[in-house]
Amino acid sequence: MADTLVIVPTYNERESLSSLVGRVRQIVPGADVLIVDDSSPDGTGELADSLAHADAGVSVLHRERKNGLGRAYLAGFELALDEGYSLIVEIDADGSHDPADLPAMLALARTGAHLVLGSRWVEGGTVLNWPWPRKVISRLGNSYARLALGSSIRDLTSGFRVFRAEALRALDFESVASQGYCFQIELAWRCEKAGFHIVEHPITFIERAVGRSKMHAGIVIEALARVTWWGITRRGMREAPREV
Ligand SMILES: Nc1nc2c(ncn2[C@@H]2O[C@H](COP(=O)(O)OP(=O)(O)O)[C@@H](O)[C@H]2O)c(=O)[nH]1
Numbered sequence: 001m002a003d004t005l006v007i008v009p010t011y012n013e014r015e016s017l018s019s020l021v022g023r024v025r026q027i028v029p030g031a032d033v034l035i036v037d038d039s040s041p042d043g044t045g046e047l048a049d050s051l052a053h054a055d056a057g058v059s060v061l062h063r064e065r066k067n068g069l070g071r072a073y074l075a076g077f078e079l080a081l082d083e084g085y086s087l088i089v090e091i092d093a094d095g096s097h098d099p100a101d102l103p104a105m106l107a108l109a110r111t112g113a114h115l116v117l118g119s120r121w122v123e124g125g126t127v128l129n130w131p132w133p134r135k136v137i138s139r140l141g142n143s144y145a146r147l148a149l150g151s152s153i154r155d156l157t158s159g160f161r162v163f164r165a166e167a168l169r170a171l172d173f174e175s176v177a178s179q180g181y182c183f184q185i186e187l188a189w190r191c192e193k194a195g196f197h198i199v200e201h202p203i204t205f206i207e208r209a210v211g212r213s214k215m216h217a218g219i220v221i222e223a224l225a226r227v228t229w230w231g232i233t234r235r236g237m238r239e240a241p242r243e244v
């Protein structure tokens with residue numbers, strides 16, 4: 001059995017899903033792929049089924065309704081841990097993350113990192129084709145979250161990452177509060193607080209060429225509100241120390 005599971009969350013990604021899955025399978029043929037689709041009205045779920053039908057390394061988790069990125073990933077993580085994968089990857093379906101970065105990121109996870117972040121905001125990382133307001137939101141949001149949470153991670157919101165299973169296993173999924181993209185901040189910060197070794201690997205993020213972003217004001221507001229609250233209460237909510 002493969003030891004790596006690449007989880008691809010989808011909502012209306014019919015135009016980009018096949019090529020993303022194809023590239024992942026080509027670049028890391030030893031890794032399985034799990035598509036987590038929230039009943040996309042554009043037929044992404046059916047397309048995912050046909051990809052799984054054609055390739056034993058691909059499977060699909062269908063969820064009943066659009067329930068946020070965080071919930072989709074948690075469902076995928078539970079499945080990954082149940083099935084005994086030791087490395088679990090997050091990657092967007094829209095082509096913004098280049099699977100060519102995966103071999104290097106997986107190697108970092110195999111050689112000691114519990115969490116490898118594909119990072120836009122470290123030396124050597126960048127974003128292409130984002131309108132300036134989106135760049136400002138990401139940069140300001142990351143700076144604010146770093147300050148509020150006392151974090152030293154530069155790209156807390158990155159959606160391109162590799163977790164070692166032991167790091168995910170140590171997190172209590174039931175208590176993960178975030179629904180939307182704030183989930184990424186929450187998980188990275190919890191790993192950091194728990195003392196896991198986190199490495200940021202520079203990536204070039206390329207804004208999608210097809211389909212539409214699911215980013216909306218509610219996602220930013222959720223992140224702002226939660227990060228502010230965590231920042232205020234953080235002294236009282238330390239993670240239980242990890243047994244080494
Ligand atoms: N299953 C699922 N996937 C989602 C949801 N929201 C976003 N995604 C997926 O998460 C990834 C990132 O979303 P995207 O819209 O590209 O966000 P952006 O890159 O921040 O503009 C894509 O693969 C989306 O299809 C959701 O509610 N459920």
Ligand SMILES: [Mg+2]
Pocket residue numbers: 092094096208213
């Ligand atoms: Mg995107």
